Amino acid sequence: MTLHPSVAAVRVPVRAELSRLGPGDVVAVACSGGADSLALASAAVFEGHKLGLRVAGVTVDHGLQPGSAEQAERVVAQLGAIGVDETLTARVEVDIASGLGPEAAAREARYAVLEQVAVHLDARLVLLGHTLDDQAETVLLGLARGSGGRSLQGMRRGFGVFARPLLGVRRDDTVTACQVEGLGAWDDPHNHDPGYTRVRVRDRVLPVLEEELGPGVARALARTADQLREDTSLLEALADEALARAVRPDGLDVDTLAAEPAALRHxxxxxxxLDAGVPASELTRAHVLEVDRLLVAWRGQRWVDLPGPRRAVRRDGQLAIEAPPAS
Structure with a gap:
């Protein structure tokens, strides 16, 4: 019997990811019950068991909507029916007042508990179900916000114990794979709430781009992320070397750093x-450029105020970023 193309599209990258592990190793799959993570869990069981791996299914209940506990129970039952070796569920407290926004706060809480689960299971990998469409949305959001290369490179394929084997797979394929395999995927109401920027990008912006520019926009955005990731990786390595050359006991040597190309200085x-305590969410390019003027356009400026509060000061040929003195 010929394997359905959508099922194959999901299983092939999962097989490639799991082939790095050895018999007896544990792999955990984060599963919300949506089509992406459910298709991922099914593929992980099919491919993982052929390799002699133990596959655990993990469901995180964020408690952000009515009935979330019941949905978590349904997902656990689905995972058991798929054939995972072990199921775990955890309810997390999402700190809505953190200032991160509900999506970011939920993501932070989810990753924290998944890291704990990985330690508990001694898992070699935790698989996440992000797809090519998620990647395209992330790149487009970064472009619209002017967030620079770090944001435009999108989501990483792997970091720490986490891996995203489906970043090259379209969402349509995960939906079809679930239908072919008879898996009842959950349609999260939050995925259709226009109050979320990502939902508007998914439901309104990307379809317009596809219609006006032709098919393939999502793949082009994901491909751009891959290319930028390679470039950014090189620039970050060169910046490490530039920092090592400039660092001094009381700051950064102005002459050494000023001689570096702008991309590395910045x-x-x-x-x-960030190392000095400036919040990443509040540090803007305007701040960086103003501090750069202390290096390359020095006119006797006293200092540059930064969030935190912190300030950048040039003194005795060195650039220091420090807390302002107590008033």
């Missing part, structure tokens, strides 16, 4: 500001 400044 990365060193950005990283130094």
């Amino acid at each position: 990365r060193v400044i950005h990283r130094s500001a």
Whole structure:
């Protein structure tokens, strides 16, 4: 019997990811019950068991909508029916007042509990169900916000114990794979709430781009992310070397850093500001450029105020980013 193309589209990258593990290793799959993560869990069981792996299904209940506990129970039952070796469910407290926004706060809480689960299971990998469409949405959001190369490179294929084997797979394929395999995928109401920017990008912006520019926009955006990731990786490595050359006991040597190309100077400044306690969410390119003027357009400026609060000061040939003195 010929394997359905959509089922194959999901299983092939999962097989490639799991082939790095050895018999007896544990792999965990984060599953919400949606088509992406459910198709991923099914593929992980099919491919993982052929490799002698133990597959655990993990469901995280964020408690953000009525009936979330019942939905978590349904997902656990589905995972058991698929054939996972173990199921786990965890309810997390999402700190809505954190200032991150509900999506970011939920994501932070989810990753924290998944890391704990990985330790508990001694899992070699935790698989996440993000698809090519998620990647395209992320890149487009970064482009619209002017967030620079770090944001435009989108989601990483792997970091720490986490892996995203479906970043090259279209969402249509995960939906079809679930239908072919008889898996009843959950349609999260939040995925259709226009109050979320990502939903508007998914339901309104990308379809218009596809209609006006022709098919393939999502793949082009994901391909751009891959290319930018390679470039950014090189620039970050060069920035590491530039930072090592400029660092001094009381700051960064102005002459050494000023001699670096702008792309490296700006990365060193950005990283130094974060290391000094400037909140990443509040540090803008305007801040970085103003601090850069202390290096390359010095006119006796006293300092540059930064969020935190912190300030960048040039003194005795060195650039320091520090807390302002107590008033």
